[in-house]
Amino acid sequence: MSTxxxxxxxxxxxHAIADKTVSSREVTQSCLDRIARWQPRLNAFMAIEAEAALKAADAADTVLAKGARHGALHGVPLAHKDMYYEAGKVVTCGSRIRxxxxxxxxxxxxxxLKDAGTIRLGSLQMAEFAYGPTGHNSHYGPVHNPFALDRITGGSSSGSGAAVAARLTFAALGSDTGGSIRMPAHFCGxxxxxxxxxxVSRAGAMPLSQSLDTVGPLARSAQDCALLLGLMAGADPEDPTAVAGPLPDYIAATTGSIKGLTVGVPTAFYVDDLDAEVAGVLDATIAMLKREGANVVQVELPDQRQLTAASQLVLAVEAAAFHKRWMIERPQDYGPQVLMRLQNGLAIPGVLYLEAMRWRGPALAAHLAAVADVDAMxxxxxxxxxxxxxxxxxxxxPDAEAVIQRLTRFTRPINYLGLPSLAIPAGFTRGGLPVGMQLVGRSFDEATLLRIGAAFQRATDFHDRAPAFT
Incomplete structure (x- = not known):
């Protein structure tokens, strides 16, 4: 086993840093060494701050040597999607404008996360203004998938997916407005x-769609995601939409058995038009959940195509509203595809937007009724x-639009409903490409998703498989 x-x-x-079995400097240098090797191939980082990271690591080690510890992630180096504001740092949002x-x-x-003791390795690449599902960026170039360099990472959290997969950072913040955490997780394993x-508060995160945006982590495992969620979740006076109240013990949730839980499999839409190898991974995942003690049943959902259409409409209008001034004053500074998508949002009548917003409550109620007898889907x-x-x-x-529409169709309905979803590595194609499955739960019940995901990962090793540097 590698050390x-x-x-x-x-x-x-x-835990290893806290126990002093390895120093923060050793860990940080290890990450920087991998970044130096992989970055020319992946284009995953927007900025690398090696000198500052090593200085912060030395400071963290000094604190530990004096018997103190600043938090659960003391001395752990991380990098995040370049849309999270940090005072004094350039935050490009993947754009020329910023x-x-x-x-x-x-x-x-x-x-x-900083209060928990993390240190900064730099910032990670992303789709321009988080408005793209593949990992392309006309200003800074595409991010490459570490499992196959000619393949996409998924977006818009492209650098986050690639950097976590290649073991350049232990975890990374992403954002999910239409699938931008789950797609990189799926494509990058x-x-x-x-x-x-x-x-989780959205204060200080670049907005794309005020009613769809969510903050969340990409990491190696459900256990790691639970650790990060517990540190970030909760009320925030800077974000009135962040919900107050007691939080579950997310880490404890990952230790529980799934025996007796009921998992629903949709009878349509999410199982339609699947690539044969993806369908095989779904079947194998269901079989593994059954072996771990879960009950698996079929669920009939309302028409998901309507949810997809409503989600796209809401996103288009809200994104256009945020970008209106720049579209008027600096249209030449947008990439052509992002500008076109933003301009399309300006053409949508206000009545249609209000209807789409008004329908969200009834649509959520219909969904919850359909899954009333299951713990997750x-x-x-x-x-x-x-x-x-x-x-x-x-x-x-020539067929890029059709490809993009196909690869994003299973994520958008969940954003429209505002529900939590955990993407987990569930297998590989014969060609060695990762395949992910998503667990979808009820509002604020991330704990159950993490419980199921962790149980699946205790029984499999897909999440432990790192890409080879050849």
């Missing part, structure tokens, strides 16, 4: 948690494994 610290999980490396934007405040989610709207994240960067490049690939 390379960067190959440890977030949970295990935090190439030189220096934040004056720090996002709540990022601050809570990592675990990603889309939280319930209101579970399981479905593929996408009907296909990662397509190539070329064939999904809008403007160059």
């Amino acid at each position: 390379e610290p960067a190959l440890m999980s977030l949970t295990s490396v935090a 190439r030189d934007f220096v934040a004056t405040t720090t996002s709540t989610a990022l601050q809570r 990592v675990t990603g948690l889309k939280t319930t709207v209101g579970r 399981i479905a593929p994240v996408s009907p296909i494994a990662a397509p190539t960067i070329a064939e999904s490049d809008v403007g160059n690939g």
Whole structure:
């Protein structure tokens, strides 16, 4: 077994630093060594801050040597999607418009991780303004999948997915508005948690869609996601949509058995038009959950196509509203595909937007009625494994739009409903590409999803498989 610290999980490396079996400097240097090797291939980082990271690691080791510890992640180096504001740091949001934007405040989610003792390795690449599902970026180039460099990572948290998969960071914040955590998790073979709207504060995170945006982690395992969620979740005076109240013990949830839990499998939509290998992984995942003691039943859901359409409409209007001034003053500074998507949002009548917003409550009620007898639902994240960067490049690939519509169809309904979803690595294609499944739960019941995901990961090793550097 390798003794390379960067190959440890977030949970295990935090414990190792606390126990002084490895130093923060050793861990940080291990990550930086891997970054130096992988970054030219992946283009996963927007900025690498090696000198500052090592200085912070030395400071963390000095604190530990004096018998103190700043938090559960003391001395653990992390990097995050370049849309989380940190005071004094350039935050590009993957764009030309904000190439030189220096934040004056720090996002709540990022601050809570800093308060837990983390140190900064740099910032991670992303789709321009988080408005793209593949990992392409016309300003900074595409991010490459570490399992196959000619393949997409998924977006918009492209750098987060690639960096966690290649073991360049132990975890990374992403965001999920239409699948931007779950798709990189699926395509890159990592675990990603889309939280319930209101579970984690969005203050200081670049907005895309005010009613759909969610903050969440990508990490190696459900246990690691539970650790991060527990540190970030809860009320925030800077974000009135962040829900107050007691929080579950997410870490404890990951230790529980799933014996007696009921998992629902949709009878339609999420099982339609699947690539044969993705369908095989779904069947194998269901079989494993049964072996672990879960009851698996079929569920009939309302028409998910309507939810997808409503989600796209809401996203288009809210994104256009946020970008209106820049579209008027600086249209030339957008990538052509992002500008086109934003301009389309301006053409949607207000009546249609209000109807889509008004229908969310009844749609959620109908969904909850359909899944009333199950603890969670399981479905593929996408009907296909990662397509190539070329064939999904809008403007160059002749069928790119059709490819993109297909790969995003299973994620958008969950965003519209505001529900939590955990994407877990569940297998590989014969060609070695990762395949993920998503567990979908009830509002604010991330704990059950983490419980199921952790049980599945105790019985499998898909989440432990790292890409080879060849």
